[in-house]
Amino acid sequence: MDIIKAENLIFEYKRRDEDGNIESVERALDNVSLDVKEGDFISILGANGSGKSTFAKHLNAILLPTEGTVWVDGMDSKDEDKLFTIRQTAGMVFQNPDNQIIGQVVEEDVAFGPENMGIPTEQLRERVDEALKTLGMMEFSKKSPNRLSGGQKQRVSIAGVLAMHPKCIVLDEPTAMLDPAGRKEVIRALRALNEVEKITIILITHYMEETIYSDKIFVMNKGKIAMEGTPREVFKRVEELEEYKLEVPKITLLAHELWKKGIDIPECILSDKELAEALKKLV
Amino acid sequence: MFKDVTLGQYYQADSVIHRLDPRVKLAGTFLYMISLFVFNNIICYLVSAILLAVVIILCRVPVGYMLKGLRAVLFIMIFAVVFNVLFTEGDIIWEFWIFHVSAKGIKMAILMVIRLFLLIVSASIMTLTTTPNRLTDGLEMIFRPLKIFKVPVHEFAMMMSIALRFIPILSEEADKIVKAQTARGAKFDSKKLTDRVKSLIPLIVPLFISAFRRASDLALAMEARGYHGGDGRTKLYPLKYAARDYISYAVLLLYIGAIVSLGITFSRLTAFLLQFFAGSHLGTVLFWLF
Numbered sequence: 001m002d003i004i005k006a007e008n009l010i011f012e013y014k015r016r017d018e019d020g021n022i023e024s025v026e027r028a029l030d031n032v033s034l035d036v037k038e039g040d041f042i043s044i045l046g047a048n049g050s051g052k053s054t055f056a057k058h059l060n061a062i063l064l065p066t067e068g069t070v071w072v073d074g075m076d077s078k079d080e081d082k083l084f085t086i087r088q089t090a091g092m093v094f095q096n097p098d099n100q101i102i103g104q105v106v107e108e109d110v111a112f113g114p115e116n117m118g119i120p121t122e123q124l125r126e127r128v129d130e131a132l133k134t135l136g137m138m139e140f141s142k143k144s145p146n147r148l149s150g151g152q153k154q155r156v157s158i159a160g161v162l163a164m165h166p167k168c169i170v171l172d173e174p175t176a177m178l179d180p181a182g183r184k185e186v187i188r189a190l191r192a193l194n195e196v197e198k199i200t201i202i203l204i205t206h207y208m209e210e211t212i213y214s215d216k217i218f219v220m221n222k223g224k225i226a227m228e229g230t231p232r233e234v235f236k237r238v239e240e241l242e243e244y245k246l247e248v249p250k251i252t253l254l255a256h257e258l259w260k261k262g263i264d265i266p267e268c269i270l271s272d273k274e275l276a277e278a279l280k281k282l283v
Numbered sequence: 284m285f286k287d288v289t290l291g292q293y294y295q296a297d298s299v300i301h302r303l304d305p306r307v308k309l310a311g312t313f314l315y316m317i318s319l320f321v322f323n324n325i326i327c328y329l330v331s332a333i334l335l336a337v338v339i340i341l342c343r344v345p346v347g348y349m350l351k352g353l354r355a356v357l358f359i360m361i362f363a364v365v366f367n368v369l370f371t372e373g374d375i376i377w378e379f380w381i382f383h384v385s386a387k388g389i390k391m392a393i394l395m396v397i398r399l400f401l402l403i404v405s406a407s408i409m410t411l412t413t414t415p416n417r418l419t420d421g422l423e424m425i426f427r428p429l430k431i432f433k434v435p436v437h438e439f440a441m442m443m444s445i446a447l448r449f450i451p452i453l454s455e456e457a458d459k460i461v462k463a464q465t466a467r468g469a470k471f472d473s474k475k476l477t478d479r480v481k482s483l484i485p486l487i488v489p490l491f492i493s494a495f496r497r498a499s500d501l502a503l504a505m506e507a508r509g510y511h512g513g514d515g516r517t518k519l520y521p522l523k524y525a526a527r528d529y530i531s532y533a534v535l536l537l538y539i540g541a542i543v544s545l546g547i548t549f550s551r552l553t554a555f556l557l558q559f560f561a562g563s564h565l566g567t568v569l570f571w572l573f
Contacts, residue, residue, distance in 0.1 A: 060507050062503060062506065062507060084509050084511070087506075087507060087508070087509045088509060091507075091508075092504075092507040092508075094500065094503070094504055094507075096497075096500055098452055098497070099496075099497045099500035099501050099504065100500065100501065100504035101448070102445065102448070102501070102504070102505060102508075103416075103448070104414075104415065104416050104444060104447060104448045105414075105416065107519065108416065108519055108520075111518075111519035112505075112508055112510075113508040113509055114517075115516050115517050115518060115519065116508060116509040116510050116511065116516060117509055118515045118516065118517050119517055120517060121517055121518065121519065121521055124517060124518075124519050125519065128519065145448075146451045146452065160508065161508070164508070164509070
């Protein structure tokens with residue numbers, strides 16, 4: 001069954017002047033349709049202004065479609081009675097770690113979501129410890145979030161969502177404000193969640209390197225889905241990706257240029273190791 | 284510049300006082316402060332001081348650390364002493380122009396210093412032994428009955444705890460802005476007062492913009508995590524009274540009883556005795572004691 005299903009989704013930002021008259025309409029999402037299978041690791045790639053964050057906010061019913069429909073685990077996002085169930089099913093992690101941590105102590109922040117759901121205190125304790133352990137943040141449970149690194153803060157945010165026992169976690173550029181080490185840390189945590197806990201991950205990002213492990217990639221451009229497929233299918237269309245202002249990983253670019261020059265290696269290479277293997281075969 | 288802003292400095296330690304329910308500590312501090320103002324004699328202060336000393340020993344916060352808080356009010360203390368000594372009416376010991384020093388004035392000044400000392404130390408024990416979020420939890424529970432009058436108690440408590448969480452973040456941000464604006468030629472270290480006031484504008488405007496942006500992000504994040512006000516919310520650490528809390532309430536009641544009975548007895552007794560011994564040595568002793 002599809003955990004997320006979007007059909008002909010259109011979303012328009014309306015800019016109004018002082019009298020409330022509509023000055024201009026900006027179409028952020030233009031006829032987006034996509035399905036996500038439960039248990040998949042999905043990446044949505046796109047440059048700034050491609051509509052990827054707007055799309056993410058639809059999956060948690062923070063924004064409602066102007067036209068079209070989004071189903072989260074079979075629930076229509078416009079159904080107000082299901083609002084809290086939807087938000088619990090599809091948890092959301094945002095970009096800035098500082099602006100989404102509510103608690104003054106790590107464990108209290110992780111408990112915030114389940115507290116809102118009215119989970120009894122004894123079970124809260126279990127959920128919080130379980131989520132913190134899964135993300136390897138147990139030793140920080142009594143610490144102030146202000147003392148943590150960016151990557152650790154994002155792991156706390158993910159734990160906060162995980163403690164709500166969602167089926168799917170949507171991450172809106174969770175690594176944009178982190179250093180390379182922090183980025184790796186977060187992506188590793190997400191892969192573990194997907195593989196071990198079988199939670200559907202929808203990663204929204206503009207770093208292509210982060211998407212190489214996903215089951216499927218959607219590339220967005222100007223509010224539309226421009227490309228979709230497995231990482232290998234998408235990454236070999238280097239010229240097209242560059243047109244959408246996405247930075248293809250250096251190693252893929254290098255391999256692609258070599259391939260174009262007629263060197264006998266696969267068309268699409270995702271990692272250093274792969275390229276090394278391919279080149280070794282030639283010698 | 285803003286790094287030293289601390290609110291309710293908490294001192295981490297493992298003690299009975301730390302573990303007490305915040306409601307007990309709030310009520311206790313409040314009643315204790317009132318008790319200091321009801322009677323004005325040394326015996327009552329002695330009882331108060333004994334109670335405070337016991338609490339200080341129990342709470343395992345270094346005394347030196349605790350007394351640091353007194354430095355801030357030193358000025359007020361000196362001020363109170365000077366005024367009480369110089370302007371209290373009574374049997375004049377020494378006089379100059381509009382100033383007159385009387386025995387009563389000296390006594391008042393001494394009592395005032397003791398009172399202020401006990402007041403400040405008791406308040407700082409509360410903040411030193413209670414984390415800010417336990418304090419907000421306690422306040423929320425204490426004021427919960429006000430909900431009947433449509434006072435948004437939960438919302439106030441939530442605001443307070445969010446404010447506490449963002450103080451270090453915003454102060455860090457203020458530091459960054461000061462550096463950025465200094466790099467562009469703003470003068471934050473000018474000695475002239477007018478310059479200093481003017482220099483606040485390029486600091487406050489960006490700080491406010493950033494605070495609003497953070498607030499809107501945070502509201503979104505809270506909503507995404509299913510926040511819908513205080514109704515139906517559970518707590519990871521619900522406040523529950525333990526045996527030690529009931530014992531503390533009992534001690535508090537005992538203390539109030541002791542203060543009231545002692546205060547009334549001694550003020551009557553001294554008034555009565557002073558009638559007889561006024562002017563004699565015994566009278567002087569009584570005057571200073573009670």
